[in-house]
Amino acid sequence: MSATTASLEPARGWTHRFRANPTSWIGVAIIVAVILAAVFASWIWPLDPLEQSVVDRLMGPSPEHPLGTDSYGRDVLARLLHAARISLLIGVLSIALAMAVGSAIGIAAGYLGGWFDAAVTSLLDVLLSFPTLLLGLMVVAMLGPSIENLVIAIAITELAPFARVARAPTISLKSRDFVEAGRALGFSDLRLVVVHIIPNLLSEVVVVASLWLATAIRTEASLSFIGLGVKPPTPTWGGMIREGFENILDAPWLAVAPGVAIMVTVLGLNLLGDGLRDAIDPKVRRD
Amino acid sequence: MSAHPILAVEGLEKRFAVGGGFLRRASQVHAVVGASFTVAERSSLGLVGESGCGKSTLARCLLRLVEPDAGSILFEGEDVRRMDGPALRVVRRRMQIVFQDPYASLNPRRTVLQTLAEPLRVHGLARGTEIEERVAAAIAEVGLPADSARRFPHEFSGGQRQRIGIARALVLAPRFIVADEPVSALDVSVQAQVLQLLEGLRERHGLSVLFVSHDLGVVRHVCDRVAVMYLGRIVEEAPVPEIFDDPLHPYTQMLRAASPVPDPKSRFALPRVVGELPSAMEPPAGCAFHPRCPAAMPRCSRECPTLSPVGTGRRVACFLHSPAP
Incomplete structure (x- = not known):
């Protein structure tokens, strides 16, 4: 009892x-910089x-093009x-979706318990047994590549971690005295979950979101890399x-620049x- | 003491499934076995026993925080066990609970005002500024500083938190309160203050109380009657003076002997009983107390004595005090 009390201390x-x-x-500094760069892209450069511009194709770094140009001269x-912008947008949207749906599933499973919990937990295990990229690939292949579908696909690959992270504290919170007290005071299940359980597990879910946002961005990049991303x-x-x-030997900066961007963001x-x-x-x- | 019972419990049973799993049978713990008792209007009944004897489970069954498996719970003449959602909500205004652990019983993210105002809002008992007035009154009544309303539980000491818990139980103006070991988690110096508070509130509001405790000394101060529980069964029930001056059941005698007596001269020789509480999963056959009982007879390991009246106003479940078969 005292261990859970500690983690719940305000x-x-x-x-x-x-x-x-x-x-x-x-x-924080890195993420703020990346966000500012994305938001003010047109002003910065x-x-x-x-x-x-066919004339300018595959040019090396120069004052006019600090990171060079690609095979189309862009x-x-x-x-x-x-x-x-696109990468962050897809990452944030998919994590928001996964967080909302995944946490709801986990909280419902933990709160209701019984066969529902057992069924949900088993399904989550199935979902977890697929490698993230493979699962995302399957979903995009089924839905077709577009920003919306990419968001849905990445969200599905990350449902399970959120469901798990929300389920465990729900189970311990629902038997805590302050939730029992609420039940004794005649509060509805919905009120107990929304007012008394969710605020006490939110911090754990938010931590998971910040960690899995990196994975979402990587998954988006991987899907785009194999041609299933944004067109x-x-x-x-x-x-x-x-x-x-395609031009890794002639113009290595083309692949290295976005690679470094992903690495720094993650x-x-x-x-x-x-x-x-x-x-x-x-x-x-x-520890 | 009025003869009208506010609460009448008959044959209450609760079993828990323990362990078990896929293709494995769960074993059962019989936490409460056929508990029957009444709490008279404006009186307080103490429920004592060792840890794990099922007294907290019994207390929570009364409020249906734990669903009993059998028996009836008549509260002001209505069977709480038969109630569905809306009726249960209404009855919960009239019976409330104070918890043992003041650190676990308050939502750490809600201010005192939020905690105390929520029940009033949910039951639609007050609106607008009236809510704040009633919360302020409740805070004053339990002896907390007036500026407590906007503060969070972690800003209070254990005793103060327990006062908040008591205020929460009182804010709906209940008739009956289950106090589940309300002072066992507190420092001894604070215990007396909280007990005094509970006693004062009981008198002012004409409350009836079921006071769960493992400490006979605490029960002595605040209760009119005492029920002693052992491994899920009530083994003796009597008014406080009888329990302390003339305990009948050997287990009550043992509890009595373990409870310090302020005056050494008034101490009288009682059997000291040693040994551990047996596992509730495999309770001893017959009378569950017989392995630890100094007065055990051969019959005690075969048959289980029932709780039967002895003298006036007391009941005991022991073959020493029941007529021979």
Whole structure:
């Protein structure tokens, strides 16, 4: 009992612990920079990411094109910045969807228990047994490539972690005295879940979201890389790597630039997520 | 003491399935076995026993926080067990519970105001500024500082948290309160204050109380009658003076001996019973207490004595005090 009490002790100071951790600051800085770059892409580098110029194809880095041009003569820096929009958008939307649906499934399973819980848990195990990329590939292949379908596909691949993370605390919270007290006071199940259970497990779900956002961005890039992502000419990081791959020997910057962008973004999200987790979960902190 | 019972429990049973799984049979724990008792209007009944004897389960069954398997619970003449959603909601305004652990019984993310206002809103008992007034009154009544309303549970000590828990139970103006070990998690110095608070509230509001405790000394101060539980069964039930001056059941005598007596001269020799509480999953045959009982007879390991009246106003389940078969 006392262990769960500890993890539920209020947020007194978790923001302080987060701020005191230098690595979480690096994560925050990276993510803020990536978001700003995506939002202000047209102001930062006002070249059109879609404008082709056969004369300028496969040019190396130069003052006019700091990251060179691709095989259609398009400016790589402009494409990289605009691709950040698509990648972040798909990542955030798919995680939001997975978080909403997955947590709802997990909370329902944990709260209702019994055969429903057993059935849901088994289905989640099946879902988890597929590699993320393979599952995403199957769903996109069934639905057809588009931004909406990509969001749905990536969300499906990440349902299970959210359901699991929401289910476990629901089970321990529903037998806690303050939930029992609510039941004794005549509160409805819906009120108990929404008002008394969800706010107490939200922090854990948010930590998982920040960690899995990195995976979502990677999955999007991988699907784009194998040609199941957003259709050309819309720039995405995965798509840019694939296009650059054709000229990897003549113009390595084409594949390296979006690769570094993905790596930096994923690193930033992981640092941020780790920082959040360490700050919120006192059990991990002690180790 | 009024003769009208506010609560009359008859033959209450609760079994839990333990362990088990795929193709494996779960074993059963008989947590409450045929419990029958009444709580008179404006009185308080103490329910005592060792940890794991089923007293908390019994208490929670009364409010249907745990669903009993059999028996009836008549609260103000209506059977709580037969109630469905709306009727149960209404009866829950009139019977409330105070929990043992003041750290687990309050939602850490809700202020005192939110915690105390929620029941009023849900039951539509107050609106607007009236809610804040009633919450302020409840806070004052349990002796918390007036500025408590906007604070969170973690800003309070254990004793103060327990006061918040008591205020929450009182805010709906119930008639009957189950106090499930309300002071066992508190420092001894704070225990007395909380007990005094409960006693004062009981008198002012004319409440009836079921006071669950493992501490006979605490029960002595706040209860009119005591029911002693052992491994799911009530083995003795009597008014407080009789339990303390003349305990009949050997188990009550053992509990009595374990409870410190303030005056050394008034201490009298009672059998000291040792040994552990047997597993509730495999209770001993016959009288469950016989392996630890100093007065055990051969019959005790074969038959289980029933709770039968002895003298006036007390009942005991022991062959020492029941007529021979």
